[in-house]
Amino acid sequence: MHGRAVAGTLLMTLVWGASFAAMKFALQSGLSVGTMLSLRFSLGALCLGLLAWGQGLRFRRQELLDGIWLGLCLAAIIWFQADGLRFTTVSKSGFITGLYVIFTPMLSLAIGQRLRLSHGLGAVLAVAGLYLLVHEPGQPMGGWNRGDFETLICAMVCGGQIVLTARCSRRGNPWSLAFIQVAVAAVISLAITACLPEPHGFALAPLAKPGVWIAIGYQALLATALAFFLMMLLQAHLGATEAAIIYSIEPIVSALLAMSGWVPGIKDSLRPLQLLGGAVILGSMLLAELGPRFLKWRMEQGEDAIG
Numbered sequence: 001m002h003g004r005a006v007a008g009t010l011l012m013t014l015v016w017g018a019s020f021a022a023m024k025f026a027l028q029s030g031l032s033v034g035t036m037l038s039l040r041f042s043l044g045a046l047c048l049g050l051l052a053w054g055q056g057l058r059f060r061r062q063e064l065l066d067g068i069w070l071g072l073c074l075a076a077i078i079w080f081q082a083d084g085l086r087f088t089t090v091s092k093s094g095f096i097t098g099l100y101v102i103f104t105p106m107l108s109l110a111i112g113q114r115l116r117l118s119h120g121l122g123a124v125l126a127v128a129g130l131y132l133l134v135h136e137p138g139q140p141m142g143g144w145n146r147g148d149f150e151t152l153i154c155a156m157v158c159g160g161q162i163v164l165t166a167r168c169s170r171r172g173n174p175w176s177l178a179f180i181q182v183a184v185a186a187v188i189s190l191a192i193t194a195c196l197p198e199p200h201g202f203a204l205a206p207l208a209k210p211g212v213w214i215a216i217g218y219q220a221l222l223a224t225a226l227a228f229f230l231m232m233l234l235q236a237h238l239g240a241t242e243a244a245i246i247y248s249i250e251p252i253v254s255a256l257l258a259m260s261g262w263v264p265g266i267k268d269s270l271r272p273l274q275l276l277g278g279a280v281i282l283g284s285m286l287l288a289e290l291g292p293r294f295l296k297w298r299m300e301q302g303e304d305a306i307g
Contacts, residue, residue, distance in 0.1 A: 005237035009188045009246045012230045017253025019223035019265040020090045020097075023082055026215040028265050030206035033082045034193030038080075039216050041186035045222030048179040055175060063176045066168040066182075070177065071184025073161035078185065079192075080154035087147025088237055091268040094254025094276045095133055096151040100131070101285040103159030125284035132277025165231060174232035184223055211264065248285045251278065 026036050059067075085093050102122050134148050168177055193201055206212055254279060258268035270278070 005234040006246065007127045008230045010232045010249070012234075013246050013250045014253055015222045015227050016249040017076065017094065018257055019219055020085070020094050020254040021257050021266055022215040022223070023220045024085050024090050024098070024219050024258075024266055025263055026206075026212055026219075027082070027086055029209045029212045030203070031212060032193070032196075032200050032203045033079070033086070034196050034201055035110040035203050036216065037078055037082055037189040039188065040219040040224055040258075041075075041122060041182055041189050043216070043220035044228075045179065045183040046230065047221060047225040048182055052163075052175045052179045052290040057173060057175055058174050059180065064180060065130075066164075066172055066175050066222070067180025068184055070164060070168060070181035071188070073093070073157055073164065073245075075185040075188040076157045077154050077161060079189070080150045080157065080291050084147040085152065087145050088151060089091060089268045090105035090258035091255040091265060091270055091278070092133060092274075094114065094251035095281050096130065096148060097155050097158065098251035098281060098285060099126055099130070100158035103156050104162045106161050107156075122284040122287045126281055129277045129280030129284055132273050132280060133138065133279075135273070146198045169232050171301075172232075174229060177232045178229040182228060193285045219275075248282055251282065258271050272294060 021130060023036065028034065081093065088096075130152075183232050195201075207216075255268070255270070256261065258266055259270070261267040
């Protein structure tokens with residue numbers, strides 16, 4: 001099961017890494033954030049609901065409560081991330097979102113877990129990398145914009161969701177938890193969008209443009225239905241270090257895809273300092289989780305040498 005958990009988590013990470021470009025493409029086609037997310041979560045919930053119904057699942061009270069809390073977190077994560085993409089690039093969004101690997105252990109303090117020195121050092125390193133990534137000399141606020149700020153909030157909430165998922169996935173059915181949280185996010189998205197004025201509310205005309213339904217389908221079926229089922233199913237079978245290393249691939253995938261120009265209308269170009277900033281952020285993510293393992297290995301090597 002461990003090997004399958006690693007493979008499934010890697011697949012989930014690759015899918016999420018490519019979803020940044022899919023969202024940006026849909027937004028650049030004129031689709032509002034509300035319309036895009038309402039369709040994404042509604043179609044994702046429909047897919048998961050049909051699969052859950054086919055298995056004859058019944059939802060327990062604890063699963064409903066856990067799913068609602070996870071759904072609230074999910075809605076906040078994707079709304080901040082999607083709206084942030086209107087103002088920032090795919091590459092920057094991917095790297096900033098990846099900071100959830102740092103925020104996860106820091107937020108674990110809220111449930112009584114100890115914060116390791118490597119996590120603190122990783123957080124300091126992440127701040128330095130974030131500065132290099134977003135700083136633009138001569139620009140207002142040094143290049144830091146609304147999209148970067150919203151994406152940072154997304155990363156913080158994502159850290160909280162991972163902590164919550166680690167607890168909920170051990171006491172609930174993965175199909176039930178995946179469906180409930182996506183359905184809750186769909187209801188929230190539909191309600192918010194219905195209250196928004198034009199052009200931020202429901203706008204269906206852009207759906208007729210080439211490729212928009214492909215982007216929506218990718219987000220709904222792969223980045224939502226498949227990915228969140230895998231997350232609920234597999235997280236209980238992976239250690240925090242393993243999961244963090246695999247998750248760290250996500251911003252690399254998003255940046256490479258954005259810079260490749262393979263997605264129509266998306267072609268990011270990062271300056272050398274921005275690339276360095278992305279590398280520093282990646283290094284901070286790995287330090288936060290691999291640091292304790294490395295120190296333990298060094299101590300064991302020293303003990304063996306003395307012995």
